[in-house]
Each structure stands twice: as C-alpha cells, then as structure tokens.
Amino acid sequence: MITLYGNDRSRATRNVWMLEELGVEYERDMVDHTKGEAKTESFLAINPGGKVPALRDGDVVMFESLAINLYLAMTYGKGGLWPDDAVGQAACVQWTVFSATEVEPHTVGALIELIFKPEAARDEAAAQACLARLPPVLNVLETTLSDLAFLGGDTFTAADLNVACVVNSLNMIGFDFTPYPKMTAWVKTCVARQG
C-alpha cells in the first residue's frame, strides 16, 4: 500500500493529483507541517529533512514533491502519464525540472510574501521582484503551447501535471494571466481533470 504524508495545505496536493490520475490505491497520513508535525521523531524517520510531502511505497521511501510524481508516473503510468517513447519521456523530465528550477522559486517566493507570511512580515517589494522574473518563463510555455496541445505533444502527461500544479498556484494571488492565452487555456484544461 502507498502512503502519502502531508496535508492539503502542502505540496502533497500535487501528489494526490498524480495518484488520482494513475488510479492507484493509497492512504494519506495528514502530517500537518504548520503544527510542527513534520519535525516529530516518527516523521523524521520517513524524511530526515523534516518536510512534507513524502511517500512510502513498499520499500521505496522518498521525499521531494516533483520527484515523487516522476517516480509514480514511471512506475505506474507507463504508456500513459509516462510515455513509452524517448521523446515523450524527455519532455517529462525536462518540463518537471523546468518547473522546479525556473518556475517554482518565483511563484513560491511571491506566494510567501503575499499570503503565507503574517501580514506584518510581508515584503511587497520582494514579492514584486519574484513576479518580475516570471514573464520570460511563462513566455516559454506560451510559445511551446502555441504549437502543441500539451507540453509533450498531443496527450496529457506527467510534464503537464508537474508544471500546471506550480503555475496554477498563481491563482491564489490573483495573478494576471491575460498575456498568456494559450497557457491559460492549457492550465484550465489540466486543472479541470482533478474534478
């Protein structure tokens, strides 16, 4: 049985999305990192780094949300969310790393300063600096999606899920998506799959 650690106020939601797509059975352990539960001895035995999400699947124990999604897709999504061909697999790893290195630092940076921190500690200038880094990155997505329905081609794969979950977080801060019509339509299509 697969166990996913982390509640819905954490990046575990992106793993829930993947698990639901794959239709595999899993249970959740709602470790609440906002209450220090990611630093308890029992959870540190799962992830000594003290962060959620983490996953256990038999003798596989791992952390890093986007890595968990790639592992799940590679293991349970062959021929679907993890395509059979090298070109499709290349797209999955490329876009997932792109999401981690080029998109998420800026989205998370803005979210922290605009909504996660207590109001008194928020730094509007720091948030704006993060948001200012996004246009060239989102333009890469816009360009790619003007030729393709999905990031890896005609079908929805792990590439789409792993980028869409990060881009979609910008909706929490009322981000202006109008300069990116193709990307916006694509995010909507992806997110709608979660039902």
Added chain:
Amino acid sequence: MIKIYGSFVSRATRNLWMLEELGLEYEHVSLDWAKQENRSAAYLKINPAGKVPTLEDGDATLSESLGINLYLVQKYGQGGLWPDDDAGRALCVQWSFWAAAELEPLAYGRIREFLFKKEPDRDQALIANMAERTGPLLDLMTLALDEHAYLSGETFTVADLNAACVMEYLDRSDFDLSGWPKVAAWYTNTYGRPANQKIQDQRAPIAADMMKRLQG
C-alpha cells in the same frame, strides 16, 4: 549522433560529465554565452528559452541540465548509473530534484556573489544567511551517507552525479565543508572521477580566462 550545446563555462559541463560516464559518443557545440550565441534565431528554434545546455538525441531535444542527465541515464545507463530496482531509482530522482529545488538556489546564490562581484562589493549578510541555510542540507546528506557509501546506495549513480555538479558551486566559492566530513569525502571521491576530470581539464583554461575577465 548526440549533440550537446553549451560551453565549458556553463551548466553543460554537468551533461558532458554524464556523457563521459556513459561512454557515449557525442558532438559538443560550445555556444559562447558572452557573445549571445545562445540567443541566435537558429538556437532559439532548438530551445525557445535561449538557455544552455540543450541536448539533441535523435528525435528528442531537451533542455534543463539535471533533466538531461536523468534522460541520458534512463536511456543509456540501465543497471549502472540508473539502478535496476524501484527503490534505487526513486532515490535517484529524489536527490536530483533535491539538488535542483533545495541545494541549487543556495549554492548558486552564493557563487553569484563570488563570480560577478569583486570582493568589496559582495553582500556578506546574504552569503552568511545562505551558508546558514545550507547547513541543514549537508546534515541531510550526511544521514544518507551514514547509511550507504553513495546517496542512493552502495554504488555511484546519477543521484551522486547530479548532486555533486550542484555542490560544485559551494566548492568553487570556498565553502567550508570541514563540519561535514562525510559529505566532503563523498564530494572529493565523486567529483574526482576520471570522467569528470577529463571535462574539468578541458574547462580549466577557459574558466581561468573567464575569471580574468570577470574579476579583472
């Protein structure tokens, strides 16, 4: 033939190292970043983000240095740098993303101060803050290395290669690893592998030139 774009003073060295480990034949196209060769119309067709590195392998074209390594190892490193078992593979992916998401922002943030600024202009408070946040990451690596010789198990895999090529930024900016002896020993052993040595030897004169330009 596999083609890798990006000079010896770019993240392309991460992929050159992997290509050497896998013993693959490849063509190295060294785009000069100072001359904006990565922004030419021809290159933007290959990578619309205009960044290096990019890899071409048959029909597959992809960017993102650590992603390229994960792709190469799955295609050409089965049973070697890409383990056969699910648990080993999970750890390879985990440490690669940990390097990208957790270590690189701090390690790159640090080396930027050293590369692009002269000594008196460096932001010492930022450097100290980043060093403090790097400590727990090295603690985490130490715990893994307490359990086995390498990050994903008893043998060298893509987990080690991807983590070490990011750790390189700490090394090049004289980060003091003496508080983490296991990490220091792992790094020396991993980074010093003959496949990487071959790339670093080619890089050295080019990097020295670049440093002269940057630091005057």
